[in-house]
Amino acid sequence: MVFKNTASLNRRNLLRAGAAAGVSSLAMPEVSWAQSEKTVKIGNIDPRTGTYAALGGNQIRGATMAVDEINKKGGILGRPVQLLVEDSQGLPGPAVSKAQKLVNQDKVNFLMGSVSSAVSGSLSQFANQHDLVFVDSGGHADAITGKKCTWNTFRTCSTTWMLTAGDFEPLFKKFGKKWFFITPDYAFGHALYTDYVAQLTKAGGTALGNALAPLGTTDFSSYLIQARAAKPDVLICLQAGDDLVNLLKQTVQFGMNTQMTVAGAMQEMEVLEALPPAALLGWWTFEWYWNQPNVPHVADFVKAYKSRYNNKVPTARSWFGYATAHALALAANQAKSLDALKVVRALEGLELPPEVALQPGKCYYRAQDHQMIANMFPGYVPKDASYPNLFDVSQTIPGGDIAKSPEEAGCKMAYPS
Amino acid sequence: MSTSIDAKLALNRKSGGRVVAAMVIWVVLLFVPFWLPMIGGYTDLATRALIYAIAASGLNLLLGYTGGLSFGHAAYFGLGAYGAGLCLIHIAPSVPLAILGGTVLGGIAGILVGPMAMKRKGIYFAMITIAFGQMFYFIAVRWNSLTGGEDGLTGFSRVPLHIGGEAIKLGPERFYYLVLVLFALVMAIIWQILRSPLGHSFVAVRENTTRLRFLGVAVDKQIWVAFAISTFIVALAGTLNALLTGFASPDNLGWQLSGSFVVICVLGGMRSFWGPFLGAVIFIVAQDYLSSVTQNWMSFIGLIFVLAVLFFPQGLLGFIKGRGR
Numbered sequence: 001m002v003f004k005n006t007a008s009l010n011r012r013n014l015l016r017a018g019a020a021a022g023v024s025s026l027a028m029p030e031v032s033w034a035q036s037e038k039t040v041k042i043g044n045i046d047p048r049t050g051t052y053a054a055l056g057g058n059q060i061r062g063a064t065m066a067v068d069e070i071n072k073k074g075g076i077l078g079r080p081v082q083l084l085v086e087d088s089q090g091l092p093g094p095a096v097s098k099a100q101k102l103v104n105q106d107k108v109n110f111l112m113g114s115v116s117s118a119v120s121g122s123l124s125q126f127a128n129q130h131d132l133v134f135v136d137s138g139g140h141a142d143a144i145t146g147k148k149c150t151w152n153t154f155r156t157c158s159t160t161w162m163l164t165a166g167d168f169e170p171l172f173k174k175f176g177k178k179w180f181f182i183t184p185d186y187a188f189g190h191a192l193y194t195d196y197v198a199q200l201t202k203a204g205g206t207a208l209g210n211a212l213a214p215l216g217t218t219d220f221s222s223y224l225i226q227a228r229a230a231k232p233d234v235l236i237c238l239q240a241g242d243d244l245v246n247l248l249k250q251t252v253q254f255g256m257n258t259q260m261t262v263a264g265a266m267q268e269m270e271v272l273e274a275l276p277p278a279a280l281l282g283w284w285t286f287e288w289y290w291n292q293p294n295v296p297h298v299a300d301f302v303k304a305y306k307s308r309y310n311n312k313v314p315t316a317r318s319w320f321g322y323a324t325a326h327a328l329a330l331a332a333n334q335a336k337s338l339d340a341l342k343v344v345r346a347l348e349g350l351e352l353p354p355e356v357a358l359q360p361g362k363c364y365y366r367a368q369d370h371q372m373i374a375n376m377f378p379g380y381v382p383k384d385a386s387y388p389n390l391f392d393v394s395q396t397i398p399g400g401d402i403a404k405s406p407e408e409a410g411c412k413m414a415y416p417s
Numbered sequence: 418m419s420t421s422i423d424a425k426l427a428l429n430r431k432s433g434g435r436v437v438a439a440m441v442i443w444v445v446l447l448f449v450p451f452w453l454p455m456i457g458g459y460t461d462l463a464t465r466a467l468i469y470a471i472a473a474s475g476l477n478l479l480l481g482y483t484g485g486l487s488f489g490h491a492a493y494f495g496l497g498a499y500g501a502g503l504c505l506i507h508i509a510p511s512v513p514l515a516i517l518g519g520t521v522l523g524g525i526a527g528i529l530v531g532p533m534a535m536k537r538k539g540i541y542f543a544m545i546t547i548a549f550g551q552m553f554y555f556i557a558v559r560w561n562s563l564t565g566g567e568d569g570l571t572g573f574s575r576v577p578l579h580i581g582g583e584a585i586k587l588g589p590e591r592f593y594y595l596v597l598v599l600f601a602l603v604m605a606i607i608w609q610i611l612r613s614p615l616g617h618s619f620v621a622v623r624e625n626t627t628r629l630r631f632l633g634v635a636v637d638k639q640i641w642v643a644f645a646i647s648t649f650i651v652a653l654a655g656t657l658n659a660l661l662t663g664f665a666s667p668d669n670l671g672w673q674l675s676g677s678f679v680v681i682c683v684l685g686g687m688r689s690f691w692g693p694f695l696g697a698v699i700f701i702v703a704q705d706y707l708s709s710v711t712q713n714w715m716s717f718i719g720l721i722f723v724l725a726v727l728f729f730p731q732g733l734l735g736f737i738k739g740r741g742r
Binding site: 049093101105 | 465571662
């Protein structure tokens with residue numbers, strides 16, 4: 001444990017100046033109070049590193065594009081809007097640290113973002129303690145707009161219940177009654193599993209087993225062996241992000257895609273894009289898809305997004321970020337105020353205009369539980385799928401038909417007096 | 418050997434310069450809520466730096482002064498955090514009770530783990546501490562019903578302090594001062610320990626275990642005592658962190674955080690009383706700033722550490738002191 005100082009004094013002297021300069025510039029964050037005093041600030045906390053980096057990146061892209069559009073149309077209350085992006089690493093601890101920074105240092109007016117449900121939960125609690133509007137753009141756990149709903153938290157993406165209800169019927173009718181689950185071991189996974197099993201039992205099917213895999217698992221072989229031994233009709237994979245990529249690759253390596261139907265609740269463009277061609281398979285639910293031929297404004301949005309971002313098509317995550325930022329601006333402009341409670345009242349029942357909704361039917365934040373009611377897009381990965389045609393939407397299901405009522409979801413909203 | 422003489426001299430000497438430097442640090446810390454926002458910081462950032470400074474100073478009692486490289490001290494930090502949260506949720510909504518409960522939980526775990534680790538030396542000591550750390554991590558992840566699993570423990574907050582019938586809300590500034598008072602208390606305790614025969618025996622363990630055994634000193638017991646004291650201090654930091662963020666999560670117990678504590682000690686200077694504090698300030702500020710400007714911020718943290726170990730092997734404070742002589 002005794003350190004010997006072997007570095008020569010000359011070398012140390014040489015590098016000392018450089019290192020000292022580096023450290024001092026780190027200790028002094030840039031100050032931009034003067035210019036930014038009049039801007040409306042939206043704090044966007046999304047994972048830029050970690051398991052969900054790809055998903056978080058697209059949410060940020062969507063939000064950035066929306067903020068540019070908002071600024072072109074006169075901003076919020078005639079003031080320019082600034083999007084401040086911070087990295088949550090997909091973990092609740094760093095996310096709250098970043099929220100503290102955004103609120104105390106940057107004095108943001110609104111908070112949005114999150115991919116992981118755990119982060120959504122911690123940010124929702126944080127925003128509630130600070131009387132701040134928080135729109136959860138991409139964390140799906142039911143509780144956020146259910147049992148743990150708060151007056152200041154809204155959600156753009158769907159609930160886990162809606163994700164499972166989106167493709168339950170086609171799966172059950174087409175492929176069989178015996179299901180096996182591989183579930184990521186945290187709130188989101190548990191919620192998906194519970195919701196599927198509730199519907200499966202009600203319809204008279206059986207859950208043969210449930211293998212819980214920790215977040216960030218790279219080797220799924222032990223879980224796949226369990227699944228194969230159970231001989232199910234349908235193998236439900238509830239992972240997201242990189243975890244799902246690894247799981248699907250290994251499912252194909254095990255040859256299990258030929259023995260049973262591989263399916264799951266949520267599927268994302270980012271995941272399909274990362275898969276090798278052999279692992280492109282399965283029945284899933286999308287929450288938004290770029291190819292909607294007969295819906296107005298969608299093609300324009302896709303074109304603008306592609307030219308802006310390196311010819312990549314927008315994903316559901318892009319839309320979450322895009323719709324969330326637009327919704328905040330619309331609500332604040334409608335309320336003619338940045339006051340949290342007034343903006344909340346404006347967001348309640350707020351219907352997205354067609355150029356923001358970008359899908360058929362009515363998209364709105366339900367007033368009673370603050371849940372966005374939009375469409376679900378169940379479908380399957382076609383044979384010989386290639387980017388960007390990685391998914392065939394079999395139907396669009398209006399969210400209102402499958403969402404739990406606020407009472408069923410268990411939300412009891414309490415407002416500050 | 419020169420380092421040990423330095424350390425002893427540093428401990429005994431009360432030169433004017435040191436007193437002035439310490440006073441400057443305390444005055445600067447006392448006025449953080451006033452000057453930090455002016456340069457674009459925020460009070461919670463300073464609170465976080467102080468919490469990490471408490472943890473690193475506690476670890477350094479074992480690492481720097483007793484010579485035990487523990488890679489599992491986040492376990493006691495996390496136990497403190499969960500202990501505080503569980504106290505607030507299940508026992509009583511009281512911040513002092515939460516701090517006490519969490520600290521005792523983490524400290525008792527340290528007392529129990531200590532005897533199993535104390536007989537191991539060098540790399541084996543590091544291995545066994547990391548193993549116990551991961552054990553607590555997986556308990557926290559798996560025990561869903563109590564700890565909330567991967568989601569962490571939520572649903573508690575800094576309830577107001579009740580003093581003399583009056584409810585005092587703990588906003589960011591007041592909580593900073595609460596943490597500052599506890600930081601001062603911890604530093605005073607460590608200072609007293611280092612000046613006592615017990616502290617001298619810690620340094621002796623680090624310097625020459627064999628000789629100490631010949632002198633009839635129960636070396637293992639000294640390591641155990643150092644280990645236990647350091648876990649109490651780290652657990653205290655954990656309770657404060659839970660109160661700062663409003664929840665406890667499994668990352669509070671993981672090996673990455675244990676590694677960060679060691680990095681903080683090494684960065685600031687393991688042989689220096691103020692080294693862990695300096696390391697914590699640099700680490701937290703760098704992390705906070707870099708992760709806002711680039712998504713590759715972890716590479717830069719790594720780079721800072723590599724440079725520090727290469728060119729300031731005694732830590733920044735050790736380097737500055739060496740220059741001054």
